[in-house]
Amino acid sequence: MVLKKEEPQDPSVAFRYPRVITYKHSLGYQSKFAHALKMGRIIATKCPVDGRCTIPPRIVCPMHHIRQTEWVDQGQRGKLLSAFKINFPMFDSRTGDLKSWDTPIVSIELEGGARMDGWCAETDTSKLKTGMVLEAVWRPEEERKGRVDDILYWKPV
Amino acid sequence: MTHHDKKSVADIPNDPIVVEVQGHSNFLVTVGNTGNKFLTEIRDNKTLMGIKCPGCKKIYIPPRTHCPTCFARMSEWVKLSGKGTLETFTIVRYAEPYMPKEPPYAYGVIKLDGASTGIVHLIGGVDLNKIKVSMKMEPVFKEQREGSILDIEYFEPSA
Numbered sequence: 001m002v003l004k005k006e007e008p009q010d011p012s013v014a015f016r017y018p019r020v021i022t023y024k025h026s027l028g029y030q031s032k033f034a035h036a037l038k039m040g041r042i043i044a045t046k047c048p049v050d051g052r053c054t055i056p057p058r059i060v061c062p063m064h065h066i067r068q069t070e071w072v073d074q075g076q077r078g079k080l081l082s083a084f085k086i087n088f089p090m091f092d093s094r095t096g097d098l099k100s101w102d103t104p105i106v107s108i109e110l111e112g113g114a115r116m117d118g119w120c121a122e123t124d125t126s127k128l129k130t131g132m133v134l135e136a137v138w139r140p141e142e143e144r145k146g147r148v149d150d151i152l153y154w155k156p157v
Numbered sequence: 158m159t160h161h162d163k164k165s166v167a168d169i170p171n172d173p174i175v176v177e178v179q180g181h182s183n184f185l186v187t188v189g190n191t192g193n194k195f196l197t198e199i200r201d202n203k204t205l206m207g208i209k210c211p212g213c214k215k216i217y218i219p220p221r222t223h224c225p226t227c228f229a230r231m232s233e234w235v236k237l238s239g240k241g242t243l244e245t246f247t248i249v250r251y252a253e254p255y256m257p258k259e260p261p262y263a264y265g266v267i268k269l270d271g272a273s274t275g276i277v278h279l280i281g282g283v284d285l286n287k288i289k290v291s292m293k294m295e296p297v298f299k300e301q302r303e304g305s306i307l308d309i310e311y312f313e314p315s316a
């Protein structure tokens with residue numbers, strides 16, 4: 001059905017719908033990963049076939065469909081694979097509000113071979129080069145919650 | 158890179174973690190042209206407006222842009238008296254977040270005179286135990302109206 005284009009009216013009636021939804025879920029197999037983050041460590045699952053390490057950890061290798069039981073320490077540093085910056089306000093899922101994002105988002109290949117994303121301390125993207133070494137900067141230990149944002153950002157070494 | 162020392166992962170606990178997550182949203186929702194007319198008429202003129210289907214001639218309230226029966230585009234507005242008949246009701250006796258008022262209170266479906274459909278709204282001005290299906294009802298408007306369906310405070314039995 002083709003709708004006729006209508007004359008726009010003044011949409012004077014609009015509502016804000018602030019909502020907070022609280023839910024609980026078990027991290028299951030990924031719990032060990034969360035425990036490691038609380039300890040300031042990054043670990044990944046390793047595929048027994050080709051040795052590929054995955055973050056977030058997965059109980060089954062997505063390539064070989066085989067159970068991954070080995071965990072590998074990934075160190076604190078990694079090589080920059082790519083970086084981008086959002087230059088307009090985006091929704092912050094922790095508040096539901098629009099927020100300006102000053103820090104670039106980086107993809108890193110860790111020393112242990114796994115790849116993960118994070119924020120970068122260097123806000124000038126012209127200074128970011130692929131292959132450069134970045135190091136994790138953590139929240140103080142007492143503030144860590146076992147989430148990936150326990151890593152505050154990655155700073156160039 | 159030489160920084161990497163292969164630490165043992167054996168000292169990292171394995172016991173399951175249950176996390177509590179809070180999702181936040183704060184959407185700005187516009188009610189569209191049809192909802193805009195409906196709500197501003199309530200706000201400015203204390204008038205309930207229905208909308209008439211050119212195909213099946215049904216009059217809908219709350220109004221919508223398209224007839225859900227024959228899918229015709231609707232644009233003919235019909236002024237309703239606001240009075241109607243209680244078709245069904247329920248009494249809420251427990252509290253949940255985002256409820257419009259403290260329980261106990263009653264919700265009802267009121268079929269307005271001249272309309273083909275019922276409108277869901279709060280029932281007030283009456284002892285909850287004395288609400289009866291087929292009661293004649295009329296809207297009670299708030300003094301301060303802001304363009305919300307809750308500018309109608311509730312429907313009460315007609316005198």
